[in-house]
Amino acid sequence: MAGSSRDMLLDDSGPVQKGRPLISLIIPVFNEENSIRVFLERTADALVSLRNAFDIEYLFVNDGSRDATERTIMTCREEWPEISLVNLSRNFGKEAALSAGLNHASGDVAIPIDVDLQDPPEVIVQMIAHWQQGAKVVNARRARRDADTWAKRTSAGLFYRLFNTLADHPIPSGVGDFRLLDREVVDAICAMGERSRFNKAIFSWVGFETAEIEYDRPARAEGGSQWSYWKLWKLALDGIFASSTTPLRIWTYVGLSMAVASLLYSAFLFFRTLLFGVDTPGYASTAILILTFGGMNMFALGIIGEYVGRIYTEVRQRPLYIVRSYIQLDTGEGEQDGS
Incomplete structure (x- = not known):
């Protein structure tokens, strides 16, 4: 499994420079072949102002995709050498894929982000500004959810109210996985060995100094949601029963x-x-x-x-996920990992 030290992955001859802060974008993907290039182009444009001071790693976690997602990522890697790729052996679900990304991220900060561009990459600039001011966690709160259906907005609101009523440590309403996590926070999260994971609750539980920004959540750039109401219901149950007695x-x-x-x-x-x-x-x-x-x-x-x-x-004590291959940031050489 990848360690937290940047010196393991960075080289002066590679796409990043030793000594500069590294931003790891964690991007779980499942059957998203049409979204990869659109996401990379939009994100590269949005983060151009950070290039002078930061290096950026695009850490894709391929969660057992059955389409050409893996091939598309490897093709894009010729144009964006900052891409790393973790291939899971099958579909383990987004919570497990996100955990795999956190375990393999080598950046000074890690930012989980969806490839469908409903998490606007332009917001990352504001996150980094708060991080530079001392925040260890920067939450991105959705100011509006106009792109969601009435049923999804209503059920999400009910879930947050119910969860925060029952849970010992409430989670901020309207905040998804899209947030900035400092290296210290990532290490604390990766040290937690529980297998019934609800990452939003874990992010809240670990604490640390937290800042918050708001953004408008747009419609998906490509494709449709992979989340059915049944999957959302099961996620809600996992969140409640894994976080509270x-x-x-x-x-x-x-x-x-x-x-x-x-x-x-x-x-x-x-x-x-x-x-x-x-x-x-x-x-x-x-x-x-x-x-x-x-x-x-x-x-x-x-x-x-x-x-x-x-x-x-x-x-x-089964592993949360199994890694089929890991394409690292600097050399592009694959290594087997049974995490």
Whole structure:
């Protein structure tokens, strides 16, 4: 696995110069062959003002693409020698791909960014300015989400409110993976070995001095979103259950309340029968009680099952991802990595 030292990767004869700060752009891609060149051209133009003081690494993480994404990146590498490429052995999902990028990034700062240009590369200049002023993390908050559908905007808003209500460490609303992370922050994140990862929560959990900027999120430059509502739902569950035990605690309180209520109702029935005799039993009330308590028990078991499943994932200790090949920044030589 790539280390954090720049001297491992940089050479005076290569596309970057030893001693200058390095910006690593982490770009997870999955079936994005039509977006690669558009992204590189736009980003190169947006970051031209930083070229005098910084070197830039385009670290693509190919998350098991089935189209010509890998071939397109290698073709673009002839024009942009700053490109590095991590090829995963299959599709592990964006959270794993982003973790792979963080583990292989060698820059003084790392900036996860989407290749679809919904994360405007022009914002990076403002991020670097805040970093130079001492910020270790620079969050990019979406001022508006006009490019998203009403359903996606509404569900995203509900998720952030629910997550921040339940989580021990809230995440800033409207902030995605697009942000600047200092080398010190990246090293802290890479030291965390958990496998059920929700990176937005991890970025918030590690702390450090944080600044924030706002930007307008445009429409995608090419193609469509890879995120279905089912995938977003699963990501939301991973975020909540990987970041908080509050759902279990809530159910403890619900169970305690139901136990007290049952005890009081039992006492009421006992004394009423003792004083007034036995009533004719009612089918409706019995059915309602059975269905209500049965449904709540199943719901409680479902919550417990979510946590048990994640415990099982952690206990197996399988790697978060597997690297098929790694094309480094300076030499272009591939090396095998089983991370």
